[in-house]
Amino acid sequence: MAEERITDIGPPHYEQFLPPVIKANYGKWKYHEIPQPGVLKHVGESGDELYTVRCGAGRLLTTDYVREVCDIADKFCDGYVRWTSRNNIEFLTNKKENVEPLIAAIKAQGWPVGGTGHAVTSIVHTQGWIHCHTPAIDASGIVKSVMDDLFEYFGHHTLPAQVRISLACCLNMCGAVHCSDIAILGIHRTAPKIFHDKLRHLCEIPTTIASCPTGAIRPHPDKSIKSVVVNEERCMYCGNCYTMCPAMPLFDPDKGGVALLIGGKVSNAKHPPMFSRLGVPYLPNNPPRWPEVVQAIRKILTTYAENAKKWERLGEWVQRIGWNRFFEMCEIPFTFQHIDDYKWAYDTYNTSMHFKF
Amino acid sequence: MSDTPMLDQLETGPWPSFVKDLKRKAAQKPQVKDLLGQLERSYRDKITHWKHGGIVGVLGYGSGIIGRYSDLPDEFPGLEHFHTMRINHPSGWFYTTEALRMLCDIWDQYGSGVLNMHGSTGDIIFLGTTTDNLEPCFQALAHKGFDIGGSGSAMRSPSCCCGPARCEWSCYDTMEACYDITQEFQFELHRPGFPYKFKFKFSGCPNDCVAAVARADCSVIGVWKDDIRIDQAAVKAYAGGELKPKGGGAHVDKLDIQKDVVDLCPTQCMSWDGSTLKINDRECNHCMHCINLMPQALRPGTEKGATILLGSHAPILEGAQMSWVIVPFMEMEKPFDELKELGANIMEWWTENGKNRERVGELILRLGMREFCKAVGLDPVPQSIKWPRCNPFFFWHAEDFEAEAEGKTYIKL
Numbered sequence: 001m002a003e004e005r006i007t008d009i010g011p012p013h014y015e016q017f018l019p020p021v022i023k024a025n026y027g028k029w030k031y032h033e034i035p036q037p038g039v040l041k042h043v044g045e046s047g048d049e050l051y052t053v054r055c056g057a058g059r060l061l062t063t064d065y066v067r068e069v070c071d072i073a074d075k076f077c078d079g080y081v082r083w084t085s086r087n088n089i090e091f092l093t094n095k096k097e098n099v100e101p102l103i104a105a106i107k108a109q110g111w112p113v114g115g116t117g118h119a120v121t122s123i124v125h126t127q128g129w130i131h132c133h134t135p136a137i138d139a140s141g142i143v144k145s146v147m148d149d150l151f152e153y154f155g156h157h158t159l160p161a162q163v164r165i166s167l168a169c170c171l172n173m174c175g176a177v178h179c180s181d182i183a184i185l186g187i188h189r190t191a192p193k194i195f196h197d198k199l200r201h202l203c204e205i206p207t208t209i210a211s212c213p214t215g216a217i218r219p220h221p222d223k224s225i226k227s228v229v230v231n232e233e234r235c236m237y238c239g240n241c242y243t244m245c246p247a248m249p250l251f252d253p254d255k256g257g258v259a260l261l262i263g264g265k266v267s268n269a270k271h272p273p274m275f276s277r278l279g280v281p282y283l284p285n286n287p288p289r290w291p292e293v294v295q296a297i298r299k300i301l302t303t304y305a306e307n308a309k310k311w312e313r314l315g316e317w318v319q320r321i322g323w324n325r326f327f328e329m330c331e332i333p334f335t336f337q338h339i340d341d342y343k344w345a346y347d348t349y350n351t352s353m354h355f356k357f
Numbered sequence: 358m359s360d361t362p363m364l365d366q367l368e369t370g371p372w373p374s375f376v377k378d379l380k381r382k383a384a385q386k387p388q389v390k391d392l393l394g395q396l397e398r399s400y401r402d403k404i405t406h407w408k409h410g411g412i413v414g415v416l417g418y419g420s421g422i423i424g425r426y427s428d429l430p431d432e433f434p435g436l437e438h439f440h441t442m443r444i445n446h447p448s449g450w451f452y453t454t455e456a457l458r459m460l461c462d463i464w465d466q467y468g469s470g471v472l473n474m475h476g477s478t479g480d481i482i483f484l485g486t487t488t489d490n491l492e493p494c495f496q497a498l499a500h501k502g503f504d505i506g507g508s509g510s511a512m513r514s515p516s517c518c519c520g521p522a523r524c525e526w527s528c529y530d531t532m533e534a535c536y537d538i539t540q541e542f543q544f545e546l547h548r549p550g551f552p553y554k555f556k557f558k559f560s561g562c563p564n565d566c567v568a569a570v571a572r573a574d575c576s577v578i579g580v581w582k583d584d585i586r587i588d589q590a591a592v593k594a595y596a597g598g599e600l601k602p603k604g605g606g607a608h609v610d611k612l613d614i615q616k617d618v619v620d621l622c623p624t625q626c627m628s629w630d631g632s633t634l635k636i637n638d639r640e641c642n643h644c645m646h647c648i649n650l651m652p653q654a655l656r657p658g659t660e661k662g663a664t665i666l667l668g669s670h671a672p673i674l675e676g677a678q679m680s681w682v683i684v685p686f687m688e689m690e691k692p693f694d695e696l697k698e699l700g701a702n703i704m705e706w707w708t709e710n711g712k713n714r715e716r717v718g719e720l721i722l723r724l725g726m727r728e729f730c731k732a733v734g735l736d737p738v739p740q741s742i743k744w745p746r747c748n749p750f751f752f753w754h755a756e757d758f759e760a761e762a763e764g765k766t767y768i769k770l
Binding site for chain 1: 363371
């Protein structure tokens with residue numbers, strides 16, 4: 001290469017990407033309002049105003065899409081735009097008169113405005129079948145199907161509190177869905193198949209054995225076969241062995257599917273952060289629209305919306321009414337899968353008479 | 358008949374359709390046509406068609422690129438190799454359109470034109486390029502000021518909320534902390550030398566908009582030590598309904614200060630007599646509920662910094678953990694020396710003691726908090742526990758007896 005090779009420069013400094021109004025008011029914002037769903041107004045100590053229009057987007061985009069985002073940002077926002085931690089696009093402007101035409105331009109693209117306040121905002125998700133080697137389910141397709149169904153909740157502040165939905169396409173949880181109000185989780189339900197011929201070429205056997213958190217993997221009893229065997233009764237399908245050893249795939253087109261975990265949050269508001277807990281142990285993997293998943297999420301969301309008190313997050317509502325009432329109200333049959341039998345299971349057993357009939 | 362009958366069904370409905378977007382790109386790029394073809398096959402077969410593994414990268418780095426190969430290369434030749442590049446994002450995900458267009462031009466030249474804005478860790482994810490294009494793409498980016506992020510057993514690209522750039526609640530400069538820490542640990546970011554991944558995330562306040570507590574090995578969450586700032590006139594305006602709860606983001610129009618704010622305070626440290634809101638700030642636990650409801654009346658105090666929490670990760674292997682408090686309050690002024698030193702100490706201890714694929718939070722559970730605190734030089738503090746142990750099996754070390762001999766007692770006598 002003719003040009004000098006450059007390494008380890010790190011990301012560009014953020015300051016060059018900040019709109020002038022942000023630079024001028026950096027660290028000196030006084031308050032904010034949400035004048036309408038999808039629009040934030042921040043006011044500085046100086047009196048300066050910044051308007052943000054939040055736009056829902058898929059996480060998976062093309063450069064054509066990003067260029068369309070740029071066209072709108074050039075026209076109404078002096079060329080400034082950002083993304084949120086939940087994959088929304090935010091158009092930023094200090095010109096109040098630009099807000100309505102900006103919203104119109106976004107809507108003309110067919111993009112939704114919303115995701116603020118007491119709404120369902122964009123679903124954080126992983127790659128799924130589009131680009132990952134361990135998924136049990138697709139990601140973008142389920143997200144599209146769920147958001148189509150919950151569309152009314154994106155653009156309106158009608159819920160008792162904000163609802164954060166996330167999707168991870170396998171137990172690796174790259175989407176870190178384990179603290180979401182509603183988590184869509186791809187699960188495998190069968191033990192890995194072992195390709196004994198390939199294993200000895202592709203995998204280091206001690207590492208493969210050590211990778212199993214339940215000790216279900218041991219050396220092949222026939223010493224002439226340099227491979228491993230799996231005690232299927234001890235396997236809980238985490239896929240960690242497959243990550244370490246490509247000769248142990250655990251995909252099953254019919255038995256893999258979706259679990260829903262619910263009631264988690266990361267905010268400290270009122271209650272401390274909470275883990276999501278198992279709501280629905282299994283729903284079928286049913287492309288292209290995953291109707292069972294869509295329907296189950298709607299049922300949980302609407303039951304919560306109708307019954308929670310003001311400001312109650314989904315998990316706070318469940319904590320108040322108790323899990324047995326939650327299962328009853330959402331018409332979810334309680335099964336053995338709901339009773340923890342992994343590490344720290346005892347922490348989840350009830351030692352009180354505080355339950356309902 | 359269409360090549361993608363199942364995916365076509367995802368072109369309908371009000372939410373933006375990734376299929377529509379990809380189809381448009383497929384008209385310019387044969388490999389994106391193959392990508393749609395293979396995805397359709399996955400929709401039919403209900404399994405992934407991406408093969409496991411394959412190490413690829415750019416010269417001198419061990420991370421930032423994920424090898425990706427199709428298991429149907431004959432059928433979809435454009436996907437024979439289709440690697441991921443992680444591009445380290447700027448703090449807070451702010452961009453100029455000039456920078457975005459430059460990134461698009463580079464990705465159209467060297468890759469598929471398909472990307473994520475952004476991946477779960479925060480990076481810009483470029484999806485799909487060939488082995489030959491990795492190095493030229495990397496250098497084209499580097500010459501425009503962008504570097505690639507972390508992957509494998511390395512420091513991952515730190516990320517942060519927008520903090521002081523656009524939030525009145527931020528208790529420190531999350532944007533600068535994120536940038537500075539990313540620069541400080543460039544070597545660890547690009548050359549995997551850890552037992553497993555290590556993530557830093559920076560949230561400006563206890564609302565934790567980047568989910569630092571759930572997703573970062575080291576979670577840095579802003580907090581204040583002094584009194585919540587109150588504008589009593591604004592409180593009255595909320596009580597009267599002139600100001601809307603949550604700035605207008607709620608499903609109700611008018612706040613009942615007693616019921617909605619005071620009664621729901623988890624520490625019961627507030628009172629309201631109909632005209633004045635009083636807070637016993639010493640009992641406040643920084644939950645943010647009252648501030649969230651009345652952003653024009655209440656703000657965090659002015660003695661600000663961050664709480665350092667450690668140990669979160671997703672369930673694999675030992676079950677999910679959330680980060681727990683190890684330093685209740687740290688001043689967070691540039692150049693963040695205290696955090697850098699603590700971070701380096703943590704990484705050194707973990708690298709020396711951790712097993713392969715053991716996150717730092719799991720190692721602490723295995724070896725004990727006392728071992729950890731001593732190794733990195735932290736004193737025990739009550740903020741790091743929810744409650745003390747209920748078992749009597751606590752350890753005594755020679756140093757405890759030595760301290761007692763020197764006069765240490767366990768209650769003031």
